[in-house]
Amino acid sequence: MTGSRQKPTIYDIAKLSGASPSTVSAALNGTWKARRIGEKTAKKIQKIATQQGYSANLQARGLRKARSGLVGMILPVHDNRFFSSMSQSFEAHARDRGLCPVIASTLRDPQEEIRTVETLISYAVDSLFITGATNPDALSEICIAANVPHIYIDLPGKLAPSVVSDNHLGAELLSRKILQTMPKLDDPLRGRAYFIGGDTDDYASARRVEAFRKTVTHESGDISGDQIIACGYAPGQATREVKALCDRLGGLPAGLFVNSLTAFEGALSYFVTLPPQAFDDCVIGCYDYDPFGAFLQFPVHMVRQNSDKLIARAYEYFDAGTTKADLIMVEPDLIPPRTIYKGRFAELG
Amino acid sequence: MTGSRQKPTIYDIAKLSGASPSTVSAALNGTWKARRIGEKTAKKIQKIATQQGYSANLQARGLRKARSGLVGMILPVHDNRFFSSMSQSFEAHARDRGLCPVIASTLRDPQEEIRTVETLISYAVDSLFITGATNPDALSEICIAANVPHIYIDLPGKLAPSVVSDNHLGAELLSRKILQTMPKLDDPLRGRAYFIGGDTDDYASARRVEAFRKTVTHESGDISGDQIIACGYAPGQATREVKALCDRLGGLPAGLFVNSLTAFEGALSYFVTLPPQAFDDCVIGCYDYDPFGAFLQFPVHMVRQNSDKLIARAYEYFDAGTTKADLIMVEPDLIPPRTIYKGRFAELG
DNA sequence: ATGAAAGCGCTAACAA
DNA sequence: TTGTTAGCGCTTTCAT
Numbered sequence: 001m002t003g004s005r006q007k008p009t010i011y012d013i014a015k016l017s018g019a020s021p022s023t024v025s026a027a028l029n030g031t032w033k034a035r036r037i038g039e040k041t042a043k044k045i046q047k048i049a050t051q052q053g054y055s056a057n058l059q060a061r062g063l064r065k066a067r068s069g070l071v072g073m074i075l076p077v078h079d080n081r082f083f084s085s086m087s088q089s090f091e092a093h094a095r096d097r098g099l100c101p102v103i104a105s106t107l108r109d110p111q112e113e114i115r116t117v118e119t120l121i122s123y124a125v126d127s128l129f130i131t132g133a134t135n136p137d138a139l140s141e142i143c144i145a146a147n148v149p150h151i152y153i154d155l156p157g158k159l160a161p162s163v164v165s166d167n168h169l170g171a172e173l174l175s176r177k178i179l180q181t182m183p184k185l186d187d188p189l190r191g192r193a194y195f196i197g198g199d200t201d202d203y204a205s206a207r208r209v210e211a212f213r214k215t216v217t218h219e220s221g222d223i224s225g226d227q228i229i230a231c232g233y234a235p236g237q238a239t240r241e242v243k244a245l246c247d248r249l250g251g252l253p254a255g256l257f258v259n260s261l262t263a264f265e266g267a268l269s270y271f272v273t274l275p276p277q278a279f280d281d282c283v284i285g286c287y288d289y290d291p292f293g294a295f296l297q298f299p300v301h302m303v304r305q306n307s308d309k310l311i312a313r314a315y316e317y318f319d320a321g322t323t324k325a326d327l328i329m330v331e332p333d334l335i336p337p338r339t340i341y342k343g344r345f346a347e348l349g
Numbered sequence: 350m351t352g353s354r355q356k357p358t359i360y361d362i363a364k365l366s367g368a369s370p371s372t373v374s375a376a377l378n379g380t381w382k383a384r385r386i387g388e389k390t391a392k393k394i395q396k397i398a399t400q401q402g403y404s405a406n407l408q409a410r411g412l413r414k415a416r417s418g419l420v421g422m423i424l425p426v427h428d429n430r431f432f433s434s435m436s437q438s439f440e441a442h443a444r445d446r447g448l449c450p451v452i453a454s455t456l457r458d459p460q461e462e463i464r465t466v467e468t469l470i471s472y473a474v475d476s477l478f479i480t481g482a483t484n485p486d487a488l489s490e491i492c493i494a495a496n497v498p499h500i501y502i503d504l505p506g507k508l509a510p511s512v513v514s515d516n517h518l519g520a521e522l523l524s525r526k527i528l529q530t531m532p533k534l535d536d537p538l539r540g541r542a543y544f545i546g547g548d549t550d551d552y553a554s555a556r557r558v559e560a561f562r563k564t565v566t567h568e569s570g571d572i573s574g575d576q577i578i579a580c581g582y583a584p585g586q587a588t589r590e591v592k593a594l595c596d597r598l599g600g601l602p603a604g605l606f607v608n609s610l611t612a613f614e615g616a617l618s619y620f621v622t623l624p625p626q627a628f629d630d631c632v633i634g635c636y637d638y639d640p641f642g643a644f645l646q647f648p649v650h651m652v653r654q655n656s657d658k659l660i661a662r663a664y665e666y667f668d669a670g671t672t673k674a675d676l677i678m679v680e681p682d683l684i685p686p687r688t689i690y691k692g693r694f695a696e697l698g
Numbered sequence: 699a700t701g702a703a704a705g706c707g708c709t710a711a712c713a714a
Numbered sequence: 715t716t717g718t719t720a721g722c723g724c725t726t727t728c729a730t
Contacts, residue, residue, distance in 0.1 A: 006496070007495055007496075009722095009723055009724085010723070010724070011723080019700080019701090020700065020701045020702075021701085021702090021723090021724085021725095022700080022701065022702080022703090022724095022725075022726075023699090023700055023701075025723095025724065025725060025726090026700095026725090026726095029724090029725080031725090031726095035699085035700085035726095036699055036700085037699065037700075038699060038700090041699080041700085053494055055467055055470065055471050056471060056723085056724075057412070057471065057473065057722085057723050057724070058468075058471040058472045058473075058724095059408045059411045059412045059417060059472060059473050059722090059723080059724090060412050060706090060722070060723035060724040060725090061723080061724055061725075062408045062706095062724090063406070063408045063409050063412055063706050063707065063708090063722090063723080063724075064705080064706050064723080064724045064725045064726085065706085065724085065725070066706070068408060070472075077437060078427065078433045078434070078436035078437045078440070078452075079430070079433045079434045079436070079437045080433070081428070084427045084428045084429070084433040084436075085427070085428045087427035087428070087433075087436075087452075087454075088426060088427045088428045088454065091427070091453065091454055100451070100453075100468055100469075100472065101453065102449070102451050103427075103436075103452055104440065104449075104450065105436075105437065105440055118404055119407075119449055121404065122404050122405055122406060122407040123407045123408060123419075123449065124406065124407075124408050145402055146356055147355070147356075265640065265641075265644070268641075268643075268644040269643070269644070271644070272643075272644055272646075272687070276625055276646070290641065291614065292614075292639060292641030292642075292644075293641075294617075294618070294621075295614070295617040295618070295620070295621055295641075295645065296644065296645075296646075297621075297625070297645075297646040338621070358706095358707055358708085359707070359708070360707080368716080368717090369716065369717045369718075370707090370708085370709095370717090370718095371708095371709075371710080371716080371717065371718080371719090372715090372716060372717075374707095374708065374709060374710090375709090375710095375716095378708090378709085380709090380710095384710095384715090384716085385715055385716085386715070386716075387715060387716085390715085390716085405707085405708075406706085406707050406708070407708095408706090408707080408708090409706070409707035409708040409709090409722090410707080410708055410709075411708090411722095412706090412707080412708075412722050412723065412724090413707080413708045413709045413710085413721080413722050414708085414709070414710095414722085415722070
């Protein structure tokens, strides 16, 4: 069994090459030119290292240099289109910078968020990306105490820079699209646009409601309180509310702004009970994107939060080395019905 | 600026408490009972540590103990329902064991897979979960050389234990369901079941085709080669092939076994061009699950690979400390049409 | 152009 | 019951 041999260290390579450990170290970590090691020495050492299957112990290096080469990200769940595409981007950008990404989900549990941030800090992550935190400021305090640069994605923190999707703009685009393309109906109540789903305590939803309000008021002169049904994100609740709305109106409204994929799923489970022609005089929009939206029996406008752009901006912020707490806005994309979006990683299944 | 202070070490705590570093170490890492440290000493130290905001430097611990407390997983992409739910399970199980999960995607690039495995090994991961590898054996060699326990998920490796979804069983269940519920049509060609999508070079698909073959032969006495259209996973290709098939048959076949979500997406982009009644005499099944399948205008049976079970079995294997290279089979679930599956993390958006 | 040696923060013998 | 000490593998002055 040769398989159980230990991994070689710089001391092993030093012995084999006749050079000292520090020379080996320099030869192998790229600093040899700066350290004025002879080219032939360096090459020789590198050759031996390769032969021996040497690779640096990154824990040891991290310990010595007090930076690990790890970048951390915390998010609520992996199992979600938005967050998983963030992971994908986060990772790609980390690789571009020679860093090793560590992504952890916290299940929207404040305790878990704190524990996770502490764990990542214990592994000496060089910086931390935080998304979907329930209590940003508590996390910032921990990071600040540990001297770890951090940035919030999609949800602003007061104590650190943040990159957020421009919810107001996205909702405005979607609202306007709905209002401008929806049919004129005789029934005044059915002829209006309705906003469904989400929680106005939530930063993102509050901004979207605000934009919906503004746009509807702008286009139709006024808006009534019952046009906004912020019934939370749970699919079941959305199902009930959409059904109640349609029962009240005697049919689908002319316009429907659905404020999240989960609410959309809920609405859909009511929609499948409807005949196809029920959708003839209704324009539907969904804030959030899922490719399957393209395959429904009725067209639906979707807003796609550009996760890659959010992540890219965050990295750029760190690259720039700026230090003041900024709020960086990223515009979302309005996706026309029946569009199958091809993203950066679209060809991979 | 108190924020820029360094993190306290056991030496700081030692000074403050009057105890020695090793006593502090034991008091703070839980080994103090075994080390026969007095309870009051331990408590005092712990109190001071908390006050000082101490947390262990896990790199240093890892270096000393030669195990990092990290568990690695590599997968092709994050941005995929199956893999992201694997991530979710992988992480939950890691947490249960007090380990820190590091998940890396390799974009189905053999070079990237190797680089990533090497990186994770350099961080001294305690074990490695590998899924969707293009060249398992090469990765095993690296892991074996570095003495890192590893396990393959969903794709068997020859040199290490593997937990795989029982593709044969899943395909058999789905095939049987399709065959037993599909309508009897007068047209003999339309009256058959067809298999579309996937690549027979691929381990999983090969097993599925095998099961489809067997089941069809068993139920209808024989099978013709043109019932199997393994046209790859690309949506575009599936669109073309489904369209060609329907053109040839003069309508949808009585049964259609679609062999992946991506192929299904492709089929759907043809289906949206069809009138709803086109689906009246066609039973559709899809190997792989997406909740949006529940919202289509026609019913579709889906097979859900139970990612949580795959991961759980893999962890159990390590827990058991067994060493021989096993092949562990996990049965997938057949999901009836219009079912919105509620998983372990279903309530989290 | 290269080597010797200290030390990053922690744990684990071994002493006491 | 607790302290002393060596050393995990690496980087980095400081010498030479």
